[in-house]
Amino acid sequence: MDATKGESMSEGAEVVPGRWGPDRPIGIAVLGMGNVGREVVRILRDHADDLQSRVGAPLTLRGVAVRSLDRDRGVPAELLTTDAEALVARPDVDLVVEVIGGIDPARKLILAALNAGKSVVTANKALLADYTGELAAAAERSRADLYFEAAVAGAIPVVRPLIQSLSGDRVNRVVGIVNGTTNFILSAMDETGADYGDTLAEATRLGYAEADPTADVEGYDAAAKAAILASLAFHTRVTAANVYRQGIAAITSEDLETASALDCTVKLLAICERVPAGPGGPTPEEGGKERVSVRVYPALIPRKHPLAAVTGAFNAVVVEAENAGRLMFYGQGAGGAPTASAVLGDLVMAARNKFFGGRAPGESVYAELPIAPIGDTPTRYHVNLKVEDRPGVLAKVAGEFSHHGVSISTVRQEGHDDKARLVVVTHLAAEAALAETVAALSDMESVTSVTSVLRLEGTEE
Secondary structure, three states: OOOOOOOOOOOOOOOOOOOOEOOEOEEEEEEOOOHHHHHHHHHHHHOHHHHHHHHOOOEEEEEEEOOOOOOOOOOOHHHEEOOHHHHHHOOOOOEEEEOOOOOOOHHHHHHHHHHOOOEEEEOOHHHHHHHHHHHHHHHHHHOOOEEOHHHOOOOOOOHHHHHHHOOOOOEEEEEEEOOHHHHHHHHHHHHHOOOHHHHHHHHHHOOOOOOOOHHHHOOHHHHHHHHHHHHHHHOOOOOHHHOEEOOOOOOOHHHHHHHHHOOEEEEEEEEEEEEOOOOOOOOOOOOOOOEEEEEEEEEEEEOOOHHHHOOOOEEEEEEEEOOOEEEEEEEEOOOHHHHHHHHHHHHHHHHHHHHHOOOOOOOOOOOOOOEOOHHHOEEEEEEEEEEOOOOOHHHHHHHHHHHOOOOEEEEEEEOOHHHOEEEEEEOOEEHHHHHHHHHHHHOOOOEEEEEEEEEEOOOOO
């Protein structure tokens, strides 16, 4: 499995005789013609000469599978079909581009292509997050390529660096903003002071949010991308089910105000990192190995952190490697043309492999690191409490943190009487200990309510 594992085209490479060349095009089938599919078709047709020069043979569009033939899609009618299975099976189709999305029928169609020895380029993060192993095995059996740069962060080239550029290094952490809808909403809340509901409505009106925004605002989209990034970074198969997920629907304008007072902002982060074996030592199943923590949640980050400056619908991913240090990839994470750019990059790679007789390496899961449960993951909390305004309350609250082994970094008291509140920021502690502390605080007589709990990332403490 690879979205980029190295170029096959090099000086002196031997062309496979009698297969493809100026008079024998490489046939392309495109499955789906939404925003991305439409742009892929446009680029294939508008830049055919350039693409041929880069590959060595023409790339010829054999057909486009669509749901309906009822409307004009700007391509010759003879290229359109509602029978995607028949299009994939055509003998003159060598490469298949899947931009339908979802699990079925995309999974069945990709498997059919791979089993027939046809390379596949896909932007389908939901499918890859759950079925990478099955798809990679099919590609391996038939010696076909599976490319998916466009599945994570749109036009941003982050998959290729993880697989290719950093293949000789050890990646320790990947953290990023990988969903444009939620970043637009949180950025707007930060800039305007509006609440979540009004900002979501504006995002929908402007086309940044779908009519049903659940996949975005509840973190499902980011979790699928996090699973892919973690699998690549740590050579361990990670699925969406392994990702701890929390969305942004509970974030309030007050949370953003509190963050601003700390010179922070709030972002929905996808975090993939290596963590030590459990506090009680490794289990027999873990065999003493370090573990992988993969999670998605809204978190406070300092404004000086590079991700804090990523606003609107843009995406960014920070990769921390042992020798390369910190690398940041930034750009448009969605949209028809940006995503199509990543698709075409993969398509050129796959076509070059066809032309020169090469092949991308397969899936790399040799490490087989265990997945750390969220309770064992070290993090920091920012806790906002409404409390009774009387002597001794602060000491009782601090005592509860101490009782659970959680060290307090800062505490701030604001207001008085029935508006008194405490804002507590912790040092690093296990998630389980922090969660137990918050639960205990909720039961304290002197605590009126725990109004918000946010994690704090991007600090060294």
